[in-house]
Structures are given as structure tokens and as C-alpha cells.
Amino acid sequence: MTSNIPNPYFLEEHQMLREQVRRFVEKEIVPNGDEWEREGHVPRALMRKMGELGFLGLTHDTDYGGSGLDVRAATVLAEELGRSTFAGVTITALVHTNMASPHLALAGNAEQKQKYLPDIIQGKTITAVCVTEPAAGSDVAGIRTRAVRDGDDWIINGSKIFITNGVYGDLYIVAAKTDPNAKGSRGISMFLVEKGTSGFSVGRSLKKHGWRSSDTAELFFDNVRIPAGNLLGEENKGFYAVMKNFQHERIMLAAMGVGEAQKALDLTIENVKQRQAFGGALFDKDVVRLKLAQAQTQVDAARNYLYYVSWLDAQGVECIKEVSGLKAWACEVANQVMYECVQLHGGMGFMEESIIERMYRDARVLTIGGGATEVMYGEVAKRL
Template sequence: MDQHLFLNPEHTLLRDQLRRFVEERVKPNGDDWEEAGMVPREVLREMGALGFLGVRYPEEYGGSNMDTRATAVLAEELGKSSYSGFAITALVHTDMASVHIFNAGTEAQKARYMPDIVAGEKICAVCVTEPGAGSDVKGIRSFARREGDHFVLNGSKMFITNGVHADLYCVAAKTDRDGPASQSVTMFLLEKGMPGFEVVRQLDKHGWRSSDTAELSFVDVRVPVENVLGEEGRGFYAIMQNFQNERLVAAAAAVGESQAAIDMTVDYVRERQAFGAPLWAQQTIRQRLSMLAARVTAARALVYQTAARDAAGEDVVREVSMLKALCGELVNEVMYDCLQFHGGSGYMRGMAIERMARDARVQAIGGGATEVMLEEVAKRL
């Protein structure tokens, strides 16, 4: 698919800059980040200095004031790095967490925090998922009761990306135990170090090894009333609204991951000799890779078409739900076959395709499991 059908010169420039950054900074160092279990803060600051952390935010905060298509470009190119733990570290900050501050924050909150967010000086996490509430946001049990000019927050959060090393946390909690979730969830802005707020542990994951993921605990955390993001009791709608952006980001990243896997596998099978000829000489391998390439090309077209429609203000909930389901499953199919075509070497640690296959598995789970997404599509058919 020719991305120029949907991208203007500004988007194309962003894409080219991201590709240089990935080649020069990410690929040579990604293995070290995987080993460390985190992306160094100086790398995120460098991304901020290059303008990658604020592509959608206004110039007054240091951003580029671009549209949804820029988000798709950012996510796809970071996905192509082959280090999805690095990619999700940046994308949670840019498009899943900080958006709660920008969309719902007061002018004072935005003036205080957004410049440092865009610069990579303060990194964000969003805290919705709990041990008993993932895709089912209405199952949130964390509770904040009002006491004068503070809320007292108690509860826990699980599987929080950037949870160990973030500075700012957008936390969802109920503020009315008896009311329906759609009218009782409130978003709060917490800073690391607030008394009673603890990072319980860094979680040991199957993939996304260079992304820090945490379990968090809140015990009688006193949160000032001015740290409420948006209106009290309207947090559920804020979460649902941002899910559309989050899922589009996940789909675009999955397309990038898929393309990178196909490219490296084509190179591999052209060189790998078996039965007296390159593996590329085997018709079944050529044709399977060709079909995967066709499906990834089609998925990319839908990603950019949906991003363009969203930028134009259209309702794209159905298409975003389709994309999250489609791309989350497709990237796993791509990784399965690409690893297969690498043979035994593809199963070895140290091979990029082995890491990428582990990273891809969560794409059908996080941000809305495939089954949940298909139900959202079904409602709109």
C-alpha cells in the first residue's frame, strides 16, 4: 500500500526521521534494553528532543500539533524496530497515558506537566487493569473516598506498563461504591513517591522484555482534589474514549512488527540452503510469505484509512475494533510462520524472530482481547 495516499509531506518526514532513529539508536542497543528490563531514560529524553513524544500535542507544550495519521506512523515505525518492548514503552507514554492529562486535565495541570511529558523528562503510565478487571473495566474495585480537600485511595493495579519507572500515573478508581461503573469511576493523577503508593514488584513477562511492567498498591493514598482528571464520576467515559486511540496504536504497531518479520524472513530463506537450493526455491514457502505480505499490506491500508477518517472527525469505533482484532491475530500468524521458516535457529534465543514471536503474543490480549473486540464489531454490523 502506498502510504502517500494518506500521508502529507509532514507525515512522510516524521516517518523518515523515525526510521533513522530506529536504525541508529534502537537496533544497536535493543538487546541491552531487553537484558536490563527497561528502556534507559536518556533514550526517552532523546526521543523527546527529536519531537517523537509530542506529535499530537500543541506547540505550546513543545509538540508538533499533527493528527491521528502521525500516531499511526509513529506506532508502525517503532513496531518495525523489532523491539516491541521498547515500542510499547514509548507508545504507552505518548498515546495511552499522557492523553488522559491532555484530554481531561485543567489548564493548570497541562501547563505544569505537558512540557515535561513531551520532552521525555516525565514518563507516564495509565493504571486501569486490576487482578480482577482487564477488558472488563466495569470490574474495577479500587476505591477513593472523599475527605475534605483530598480523596483517600485504596486498591491495586496489575500489568501496568511503565509502572516501575514512570513519574506520573493516571489511575482509575471508583468514587461511588454503589453507583453503576459508568457513573462512578474517576481518573486521578498521582506522582511517584506519594505516601501509601508502592510499586509492589516488576513482573517477569513472556515477551516485551525491555518494557517494565508492574503491580502497584495504594494504601490510604491521600490525593488532592485538584489531582482529579476531568469530572468526578466520568472516568469510565474517558477510558472508553481513549481505547479507540490505544487500539489503533496497537494495530499500527502490529503491522510494523509483521512487516519487519516478513522482510527478515524473506532475506533468510533467500540465503539459507536446503536440499541443494535456497529455501526460497520451495514454492510453498514463497507462496505462504506472499500471502502474509498481501494480508499485512491490506491491514496497513485499513490502519491508515481509519487514521485519516479519525483525523477528519468521523466515528471509527467499528473500524478500530476490527483493526485491533485483525492485526492482533495477524501478527501472531506472521510470527508463527516466519519462525517456522527459520527452522531450528528460529527457536534459539538471540535470534530476532524468536524474540518477536514472544512479543507478538500479547497483541491479541492487551488493550482489548480479540474476543472482546469482535463483540464490539458485532454490535455495529
């Protein structure tokens, strides 16, 4: 039950967007999500519909068909998609809108943006960001994929893993080391690689504990030759682009977690009001009401922190400490709330036919992806 108390960080246009996304979720995602879970991917038709409604271009420039809004609009989208209970669908969309395509929007030249952004915003071209490797997850500096200049081309060799939209994507934003002598985070560049490029292949579609309706891939680059013009942004400055984009990625994951946690609580409250035990409804037991009250307070706190941090970012304030703390706190809260919701569902909470069982599985990766909790608190600690 989302609070009706007005918040000072969002505008009327954000509330209108929230209502529009919520209607879309109920009509297009909730009735079909189970089928997409079984199939292991989200259909292109859904992304096209989201594009037609303007959901895929909320923060992109109006020159290319976007809405030109700030991160608060994306926060609304992420939170409401999170309420769908299908986190795989949510992450499919959010990787496209706020984790992959922003690299192009922020660092791309006019020619690159004109070529790709209109179709990205319309949902005709699906994007993926390829940073993670077996030895380079939260530690981006550990990237081993290499790109070597060869005349008017670049040649890429290496591999990536855990890439969302990796199987069914069309345009891949790839991080690779371009200066072999550079230490640590230096010497990384970003590249645009289209599906179908010779030498670029999907190794396998990965089976996951949760987020099952999102496709996740292992990718291989075997002498992948791309034009020099596919360099995205400045050579050897890719690490800074990744770090900058992580800010919005982490806000999106936090928003997603808040939406999921609130929906799980709503479902659990409804469940315990109906379940009869020990001569009455479970909801009437003090211990149950206490657990629900504690969980709701945690979610309310996470939501208000989310809105505050989104507002800070929208004002152009440097807020790495706040974003890092938000990502860690909100995603841990989502997991804690899911744990209690499963507990209060009893045996049914352990059954795969239960919505809450799927949500519990899906929430687990929130504390890992986009920067593990430990890494996030490390970023906070650096700035104490």
C-alpha cells in the same frame, strides 16, 4: 518491503516523519535493544532523545511544546518503532505518548496541563495509565480500587496490575471507583498520582513472556492521600475517558503490529534466500514462496486498513466499529505472520539468539492488551 505505492490518507509531512523515526530506530534502538532486554527497562536517556526530536509530543498541543498533529503522525511513529524488532521499547514509548498522557491532554484543566505536559513532551516525566486490575482488564467496569473524598483531599485504596512504565514512571493516571452505589461502568473517576506519594508503592516488577525491555508493575494504593485538584476531568465520568482514549490506544497497537509483521517478513525473506536446502535456496521452493506471498498480502491488507482508520479518526469521524475491527484483525495478522516466520526459520527460529524468536514472543500479547480480540469483535458485532 513496504510498498512504494502512494496512499491517499497520509501527507508528505508524514513521510518525512517516517524517515526521521526510521533513522532514529536504526541509530539509537537497534544497536542497544538487546542490552535493554536483559536489563528489563528502557533508559531515561532514550526517552529524553525522543523528546528532543519531538516524537513524544506529536499529538499534543503546541501550547505545551507539542506538534499539534493528528493520529496519523502517531500511527507513523508506532509502525516505525514496531519495525525496530524490540516491542518492549516500542510499548514503553507508546504508552507514554498515546495511552497515558492523552488522558491529561484531553481532560486536564489548564493548571494541570501547564504543570505536567511540557516535561512529559520532553521525556523528563514518564507517564503510566493505571486501569487494569486482576478482575478488571478488558472489563473496565469491574474496577475495585476506591477513591473517597475527605475534605480537600481524595484517599485512594486498591491495587493495579500489568502496568507498563509502572516501575520507572513518574506520573500515574489512576482509575478508581468514586461512587460506591453506581452500577457497572458508572462512578469511575481518573486521578493524577505522582511517584513518591505516601502510601503509593510498586509491589513488584513483573516477569513477562515478551516485551522484556518494558517495565511492568503491580501497584498498591494504601490510603494514598492526594489533593482534590488531582482529580482529572469530571468526577464519575472516568469510564467514558478510558473508552475514548482506548480508540487511539487500539490504533497504536495495530500500527505496532503492522510494523512488527512487516519487519519479520523482511527478515524471513532474507533468511530463506540465503538458506540452502534440497539443492537450492529455500526461497525457490514453491511452498515457501506461497507462504510468504500469503503473509505479505495479509500485512498489506492490515496496513491499508490501519491507514484508512487512522484517516477516519483524523477527520473526526466516529469509528468505534472500524477501530475495534482493526485492532482485532491487525494484531491477529501479526501473530499469524510471526508463526509462519518462525516456521520458515527452522530450528534457528526456536533459539533465543534469533531475532524472530523474540518477535514471536513479543507479538503474542497484542491480541490481549488494549482489548482482547474477542472483546474487539464483540464491539464490531454490536454495530452490525
